[in-house]
Amino acid sequence: MTAVLTQTFFQHALLAGTFIAPACGLVGYFLVLRAQIFTGDALSHVAFTGAMAALAGGYDLRLGLFAATVGVGLLLGGLGRRGRPDDVVIGSVFAWILGLGAFFLTVYTTSRSAARGGAGTSVLFGSIFGLSSGQTTLAVLIAAGICVAVLLIARPLLFATLDEAVAAARGVPTRVLGLAFLALVGACAGEATQAVGSLLLLGLLAAPAGAAIRLTDRPFRALALSAALAVAEMWGSLLLSAEAPELPPSFAIMATASAVYAATFLVRPNRALRTAAA
Amino acid sequence: MSIHPTEKVRSDEGHAAPVSESSPVAAPVLSLRGAAVRVGGRTLWSGVDLTVATGEFTAVLGPNGVGKSTLVKVLLGLLPAAAGEVRVLGGAPGAHNGAVGYLPQRRSFDACVRIRGVDVVRLGLDGDQWGIPVPGLGRAKRRAARERVAEVVELVGASGYAHRPIGQCSGGEQQRLLIAQALIRRPQILLLDEPLDSLDLPNQSAIAALLGRICHQEGVSVVMVAHDVNPILHHLDRVVYIAEGGALAGTPAEVITSETLTRLYRTPVEVLRTSGGRLVVVGQPEAPALHSDRHAGHGTGGGHAAGL
Numbered sequence: 286m287t288a289v290l291t292q293t294f295f296q297h298a299l300l301a302g303t304f305i306a307p308a309c310g311l312v313g314y315f316l317v318l319r320a321q322i323f324t325g326d327a328l329s330h331v332a333f334t335g336a337m338a339a340l341a342g343g344y345d346l347r348l349g350l351f352a353a354t355v356g357v358g359l360l361l362g363g364l365g366r367r368g369r370p371d372d373v374v375i376g377s378v379f380a381w382i383l384g385l386g387a388f389f390l391t392v393y394t395t396s397r398s399a400a401r402g403g404a405g406t407s408v409l410f411g412s413i414f415g416l417s418s419g420q421t422t423l424a425v426l427i428a429a430g431i432c433v434a435v436l437l438i439a440r441p442l443l444f445a446t447l448d449e450a451v452a453a454a455r456g457v458p459t460r461v462l463g464l465a466f467l468a469l470v471g472a473c474a475g476e477a478t479q480a481v482g483s484l485l486l487l488g489l490l491a492a493p494a495g496a497a498i499r500l501t502d503r504p505f506r507a508l509a510l511s512a513a514l515a516v517a518e519m520w521g522s523l524l525l526s527a528e529a530p531e532l533p534p535s536f537a538i539m540a541t542a543s544a545v546y547a548a549t550f551l552v553r554p555n556r557a558l559r560t561a562a563a
Numbered sequence: 564m565s566i567h568p569t570e571k572v573r574s575d576e577g578h579a580a581p582v583s584e585s586s587p588v589a590a591p592v593l594s595l596r597g598a599a600v601r602v603g604g605r606t607l608w609s610g611v612d613l614t615v616a617t618g619e620f621t622a623v624l625g626p627n628g629v630g631k632s633t634l635v636k637v638l639l640g641l642l643p644a645a646a647g648e649v650r651v652l653g654g655a656p657g658a659h660n661g662a663v664g665y666l667p668q669r670r671s672f673d674a675c676v677r678i679r680g681v682d683v684v685r686l687g688l689d690g691d692q693w694g695i696p697v698p699g700l701g702r703a704k705r706r707a708a709r710e711r712v713a714e715v716v717e718l719v720g721a722s723g724y725a726h727r728p729i730g731q732c733s734g735g736e737q738q739r740l741l742i743a744q745a746l747i748r749r750p751q752i753l754l755l756d757e758p759l760d761s762l763d764l765p766n767q768s769a770i771a772a773l774l775g776r777i778c779h780q781e782g783v784s785v786v787m788v789a790h791d792v793n794p795i796l797h798h799l800d801r802v803v804y805i806a807e808g809g810a811l812a813g814t815p816a817e818v819i820t821s822e823t824l825t826r827l828y829r830t831p832v833e834v835l836r837t838s839g840g841r842l843v844v845v846g847q848p849e850a851p852a853l854h855s856d857r858h859a860g861h862g863t864g865g866g867h868a869a870g871l
Contacts, residue, residue: 436694436695437693439694440691440692440693440695444686447672447678447683448744450667451666451667452690452691454660454665454667455660455661455687455691457691502677502728503682504682508695
């Protein structure tokens with residue numbers, strides 16, 4: 286156990302995961318509340334395509350990753366009315382983007398050296414144990430930035446989510462907030478791709494938030510709980526994966542997150558009655 | 564039907580409102596003079612004159628699609644008036660929105676919204692502030708906020724269910740909580756867009772009575788868009804009746820009469836009073852519609868039943 290904890294790869298993963306997880310938990314809470322989980326799903330495919338496009342063009346994978354997720358996040362907000370993209374818009378963009386991803390993967394594997402042929406897999410399924418020290422630092426900084434930004438806009442965003450017309454009348458810039466939130470979702474999707482891969486990032490966004498919402502009906506408590514659950518799940522699964530190498534970290538994270546979410550269904554939804562009585 | 568010239572009906576005898584607009588000291592909280600609005604190049608209404616004093620209950624009535632909700636948006640400063648002068652609390656519309664409570668047209672929370680009613684009410688107080696409430700910081704301020712939430716929830720009679728997730732509350736309960744949210748900053752004006760819509764009859768009269776109480780006891784000027792005058796008739800001080808292009812303002816007794824509505828619509832309109840005191844507005848050529856089927860097509864000014 287202690288042998289693993291001193292390994293550099295594990296320390297990098299733990300450090301990156303400790304920041305990526307709360308970013309996903311915070312963003313995920315608003316994704317669930319705003320019924321925009323499907324947006325996160327679309328962005329996960331965009332993440333793959335962006336990374337592949339950057340590799341095919343000979344650039345750093347992360348450049349394409351973030352440019353694509355943040356750019357498409359903003360595009361979805363711009364196309365959908367009032368910063369809330371509708372399902373048809375997302376569905377169309379998402380299928381088209383995935384097609385592009387297949388194209389770039391082909392370009393990359395046929396034109397670039399075969400030595401990095403595993404890049405496609407690591408984008409799709411994540412490689413948190415493969416982060417270099419520089420990659421870890423950048424991931425930590427971006428994740429910390431996302432956390433701070435979400436906390437800053439949390440209250441007006443909650444207002445705009447629950448009650449858009451009243452919030453707008455009160456002077457809350459609902460449209461700008463909607464766009465800013467989608468940009469944050471994009472950045473978060475880019476971060477999560479490095480941890481669990483583009484195919485699985487939706488789980489990290491949705492599962493802790495979904496569990497938190499089932500456990501408490503106080504918005505800010507749920508927001509904190511969502512971030513805390515994400516961190517706990519991240520730590521638990523990194524340890525699990527380090528101890529049992531046959532379990533890849535992406536699988537361990539998804540399994541833990543899903544298990545916690547499933548466990549919340551065992552909690553009877555009587556919290557409301559208890560708080561009322563208290 | 565072309566645009567009507569505005570007619571202002573206001574009896575010289577004045578009416579019984581406690582704070583009359585004719586009082587020289589009390590400045591009107593809300594005034595429109597010759598106001599008009601254009602949406603998409605079409606003039607919805609023009610020449611609207613209205614003065615609302617402190618603590619008056621005003622209803623904005625008229626057929627669907629005539630621009631009643633648009634009037635509320637103009638008062639909030641969300642839409643510019645195309646002509647005339649609009650003053651809200653002595654300033655341009657939107658300048659004092661902190662002192663204006665607003666209830667938009669029917670919002671209902673999905674059954675899956677697991678946010679407590681008190682949290683939704685609380686957003687009315689500080690929902691526009693950046694950041695999140697930090698535990699342990701500003702204890703006194705947070706206690707004051709909590710007390711204000713409890714006070715306003717008590718005022719609307721929602722204490723019994725304000726701690727339940729709002730998605731699990733009934734339509735009438737949600738409406739009370741939203742009224743509490745609109746009232747939490749002690750606004751001087753409360754703008755409501757069809758707040759009785761989609762409520763059953765007992766809830767309609769209960770919410771109307773609540774609004775009348777807020778208006779006359781708390782001194783909040785209430786301006787309410789409605790398609791049925793009957794649930795609120797007993798509480799009203801002033802009525803604005805908007806028809807295609809023009810509008811009439813005055814007390815209910817002055818405006819909701821066969822003569823004035825016939826002049827406004829330029830077609831025979833009859834106002835009948837039932838033995839129970841309810842008003843029925845009957846126009847030609849359409850048959851009177853029940854107040855519940857408001858989408859049944861009294862879209863033209865000619866035939867409109869304001870209730871039964």
